[in-house]
Amino acid sequence: MSSKVLQDIPRMGGLDDSPRGRVLRAAAHLFATQGYERTTVRDLARMVGIQSGSLFHHFDSKLDILSAVMEEAIHYNHQRMRQALVRARDRQERLLALVHSELEAICGPSGEAMKVLVYEWESLPAPQQQALLALRQAYEQDWLTVLQEMRDAGELSYEPFLWRRLLAGAIAWTHSWYHPQGRLRLDELAAMVVAMARAGHAPTAAGDQRARIPG
Numbered sequence: 001m002s003s004k005v006l007q008d009i010p011r012m013g014g015l016d017d018s019p020r021g022r023v024l025r026a027a028a029h030l031f032a033t034q035g036y037e038r039t040t041v042r043d044l045a046r047m048v049g050i051q052s053g054s055l056f057h058h059f060d061s062k063l064d065i066l067s068a069v070m071e072e073a074i075h076y077n078h079q080r081m082r083q084a085l086v087r088a089r090d091r092q093e094r095l096l097a098l099v100h101s102e103l104e105a106i107c108g109p110s111g112e113a114m115k116v117l118v119y120e121w122e123s124l125p126a127p128q129q130q131a132l133l134a135l136r137q138a139y140e141q142d143w144l145t146v147l148q149e150m151r152d153a154g155e156l157s158y159e160p161f162l163w164r165r166l167l168a169g170a171i172a173w174t175h176s177w178y179h180p181q182g183r184l185r186l187d188e189l190a191a192m193v194v195a196m197a198r199a200g201h202a203p204t205a206a207g208d209q210r211a212r213i214p215g
Contacts, residue, residue: 009028012072027066028069074135078135095150103174174189
């Protein structure tokens with residue numbers, strides 16, 4: 001079992017210091033570090049400092065705790081992303097805001113909850129997955145709206161959906177090598193991602209045609 005104590009786990013959104021939030025913080029950490037199946041109700045209660053039965057004052061089951069961790073991760077990061085978009089002054093700043101927000105979601109305080117969302121997705125039954133997918137779709141639509149605006153302005157040649165998928169894949173793996181206390185700041189990394197992505201922009205008819213080839 002993890003040697004971390006609850007006070008060491010970052011707070012975010014609904015993973016605060018309320019009784020419910022304390023359970024979710026412990027769950028996010030334990031599910032991320034030792035897996036959902038291997039984490040017992042007793043493990044969760046021990047980290048929170050309560051009796052096992054007290055967990056179910058707030059949740060019906062361990063599965064409900066898993067679903068709540070994922071839901072809080074989506075809500076928290078979508079809200080932060082929208083706040084960043086409001087502050088952006090133009091399309092380039094909006095793209096940078098999207099990239100920076102997603103990097104922070106993965107490498108910042110919500111990193112463990114996001115890891116649970118990705119790696120424990122198959123542990124959820126279909127009904128819970130559908131509810132979370134509806135929330136995720138709103139998040140993805142904000143990305144696609146900005147990318148479509150860039151394409152309409154001639155700043156992006158490729159299909160927004162494909163561009164988004166490529167960026168999402170690249171950003172998702174930063175948790176495996178990026179260290180927030182290292183020499184590269186998160187805003188520098190975000191600018192680097194945007195610069196590399198923009199370097200692939202090909203505003204020629206031929207480039208646009210290649211982007212449409214299915215594969």
